[in-house]
Amino acid sequence: MNKTALIPPIMPKQLLRRRRWYNRLFRALIAVAGSSVVLMLAALFIYLFSEVLPLFRGVSGSPLQPLAATYQANNAELPVVQAGWPGVADFSASSASGDYQLLASKNGLACLFSPASPAGCLQQWSLTDTGDTLTSLSWLTADQAVLAGYQSGRLQQWFLLADNQGNLMLRLARELPAQPAAIIHIAAEHNRRGFATLSADGQLALYYSATAKPLWRYATEITDAVDLVFSANNQILSVYSAEQQHRFALDNPHPEISWQTLWHSVWYEGFAGPDYVWQTSSAADGYQPKFSLLPLTSGTLKAAFYAMLFAAPLAIMAAIYTACFLPAGPRRRIKGLIELMAAFPTVILGFIAAVWLAPVIENHLLALLLWVVVAPLSILALAAVWPRLPQSWQQRCSGGAEVLLLMVWLVLVSNLVFVVAGQLDSWLFSDGLRLYLDQQGIYYEQRNALIIGIAMGFAVVPGIYAIADDVLHQVPRHLTRGALALGATPWQAVVRISLPLAAPGLIAAALVGLGRAIGETMILLMATGNSPVMNFNLFEGLRSLTATLAMELSEATVGSSHFRVLFVAALLLLLFTFVANTAAEVIRQRLRKKYQRL
Known part of the structure; x- marks a missing residue:
């Protein structure tokens, strides 16, 4: 044997230099690519923050040069009030539409x-139950709210609502922070x-009806x-005196947005009490937009949970079955078939769920609920009977054929459940389970969270399965083989060795599925139904x-609230997915290091 054949050939210096150059080049390219991904993610966060920050900037206002003006007071006579109202009309406030005074x-x-x-007088109320004196009165836009200012500086907002008999009434909605002096004007x-508002000591304050705190004050x-008076575009606030018009320029593009309106319950006009509402537009003039993000956030988490x-x-x-048994x-x-499920377009899954699955489940709701209980019990029953079957039968169904047997068994049980459920539905509930639920106060919508759980779960399964299967295969084989050699059953080896070691990876797989x-x-x-319910x-x-x-997004005016x-x-959604995916990757890296030490 030639001993020189065992000695690796000496590489030319030029080839070594070329390889070193290639290594440096590709190392630099990989570093640039990784840094670019990080920079793009940072740029995305920065861009979203730049669009969001203007919502939370404080209102600013500055005085302008006063103008000479002669104010013409409105001396119109008050309407004649029908007999039966004992009050004297010291204040008269007309709604914007002119329907109410x-x-x-x-x-x-x-x-x-x-x-x-x-x-004449449709309804009578008392705007104060104390000895305070009313000093100003004004309607808000859309004829549904009234503002009342008092001698003590108190400021109240009243909503015009209908009682159970349909009669209009004023109901105190909120008590706003008081001013140091009497409130003499409201615009x-x-x-x-x-x-x-303008108080007797010259204090100006700017409010928004859905928030409790003043947006701006100026002495x-x-x-x-x-x-x-406000200008037509609400950017100039004018205070008229006998001979001058004092003007103040206001920068208040987003008064309806605050932490309170986004995340707390707000009592809006026309509602019986505080609520979380997302309703951004309406065909009605003077509509009050409602921007509570809590219904959308809870809807996202609700869909992900189911x-x-x-x-x-x-x-x-x-994954446990395919990887370990x-x-x-x-x-x-x-594994190839399950991973092929990931190739299904989600728009097709959504279409099938909306057009076919939702009506089927609506018509067979009781059968589905029974199947959820009966199917696992039937599998356990089959597992209990299986060891008692003849060995020849067990051998014929080995090597993966038991999966086909289980599928046939589930098909038979499912058909039996659907037949029995049809009889039970007419026997237990004369009008059907759905109408019974409505009578019990459990409202059933055809397109509901149950449909979403099944359809979106079908889309999430491949990702979770692929990661879980890989994690279980990374468990060192000498550990499970050692347990089997010591007399443990395959199931004991899985439960006591494979699953504890793979648990962080399985959690990571679930987190990846959650982000998806x-x-x-x-x-x-x-x-x-795209209904923002809480x-x-x-x-x-x-x-x-x-x-x-x-x-x-396509309907919203650029730059609007x-x-x-x-x-x-969008920023909230990005944070959710970023946290879930980052946590999953951190857990996977720690698991990989743990396996390397075994």
Whole structure:
């Protein structure tokens, strides 16, 4: 044997230099690519923050040069009030539409008067239950709210609501922070729910009806004011005195947005009490937009929760079976089929769920609920009977054929459940389970969270399964083989060795699936009612952040409050998925290091 053949040939210096140069080049390219991904992610966060920050900038205002003006007071006579109202009309406030006129006396006694109604005073109330004196009165836009200022500096907002008999009444909605002196003038903005007040000591304050705190304050020396008026675009606030018009420039583009309106319950006009509402547009003039993100956030988490409730156990159990019990040949085929599910377009899944699955489940709701209970019990029953079968039967169904047997068994059990459920539905519930649920106060929508859980769970299963299967295969084989050699059963080796070691990786797989579920769009857009409700009812619909972005971003005016609140939703969605995916990757890296030490 030639000894020189065992000695590796000496490489030319030119080839070594070329390899070193290639190594440096590709190392630099990989570093640049990785840095670019990090920079792009940082740039995305920076861009979203730049669009969101203007929403939370404080209101600014500055005085302008006063103008000489002669104020013409409105000396129109008050409407004649029908007999039966004991008050004296010291104040008269007409609504913007002219449909209502509110008359009030200094002691707070008020009467709602409609010029179109010959009945005179429609309703009477007392605006104050103390000895305070009413000093100013004004309607807000859209004829649904009244502002009342008092001698003590108190400021109240009253909503015009209908009682159970349909009679109009004023109801105290909120007590706003008091001013140091009597509030002598109140001015409402045009087409918005903002308003300004002027107190007797010259203090100006700017408010928005859905928030409790003043947006802006400014101390003036105006003590002879006769009126307070907004310009048509709400950017100039004018204080009229006998001979001058004092003007203040306001920078207040987003008064309706605050931390309170985004995340707390707000009492809006026309509602019986505080609520979380997302309703950004309406055909009505003077509509008050509502931007609560909590219904959208809860809808996103609700959809992800039910999807994971369906997908995570199914995917992880399938991975345990194929990785730890199934022979290599059937495992490769089943794994390929499951991973092929990821190639299904989610728009097709959403279409099938909305058009076919939702009506089927609606018509067979009781059967589905029974199947969820009976199917696992039937599998356990088959597992209990299996060891008692003849050995010849067990050998014929080995090598993966038991999966086909189990599928046939489940088909038979499912058919039996659907037949029995049809009889039980007519026997237990004369009008059907759905109508029974409605009678019990459990509202059932055809496109609900149950449909979303099944359809979106189908889309999430492949990702969870692929990661869980790889994690279980990374468990060192000498550990499980050692346990089997010491007399442990395959199931004991899986439960006591494989699963504890792979648990962090399985958690990471679930987190990846959670991030996938949170970011899903098309299934949620097509298979839900897109109703922004605040509950986790399985039989009601939802509205997610992703579906809202898909539907409303093209309709929002660039730079508007609606436009920027959608960017808040996008930022929130990005944070959710970023945290879930980052946590999953950190867990996977720690698991890999743990396996390397074994």
